[in-house]
Amino acid sequence: MDLFIHYTALPEGMTLEEVVEGLNEVMDDGGVVNDVVTCGEGGRIDMDLEEETHNPKLAQGSVKSYVMRVGFPRDTVIELGGMKINAYY
Numbered sequence: 001m002d003l004f005i006h007y008t009a010l011p012e013g014m015t016l017e018e019v020v021e022g023l024n025e026v027m028d029d030g031g032v033v034n035d036v037v038t039c040g041e042g043g044r045i046d047m048d049l050e051e052e053t054h055n056p057k058l059a060q061g062s063v064k065s066y067v068m069r070v071g072f073p074r075d076t077v078i079e080l081g082g083m084k085i086n087a088y089y
Contacts, residue, residue: 001048001049001059001080001081002046002047002048002049002058002080003031003046003047003048003049003059003063003078003079003080003082004042004044004046004047004078004079005023005041005044005045005063005067005072005076005077005078005079006030006042006043006076006077006078006079006084006085007042007043007044007045007072007077008041008042008073008074008076009041009042009072009073009075010041010072011068011070011071012071013060013070014070015020016036016038019045020036020069022066022070023045023047023063023066026060026062026065026066027047027062027063028065029048029050030050030058030059030062031047031048031049031050031059032047032048033045033046033047034046034047035049036065047059047063056080056081058081060078060080064078064085064087065077067087068087068088072087074087074088076088
C-alpha cells in the first residue's frame, strides 16, 4: 500500500535527504520511501508500506507523528489509500 506526504515546504533546517532518512528510520521494516517528487519548495514523498506484516493505520500514525515532531508546515497532508488527512489535528 502506498502512503504519500504532500508538503509545501520542508521543516526548517532540514534537507530532503535528512527527511527521507528520518522517515525510513521511523518506519523501520514496516515501509520505505520509494520516490520523492519536488515542485518548487514543496512536493510529495511516496512511501511503500509492508501491509502484509504491519497495520497501515499504525504506519500512518507513525508518519503523522514524525511530520509533526520535525516541524513540517501545518498544511501538510498525509494520504493513505486515497484518503487525505491533515497532518495536524
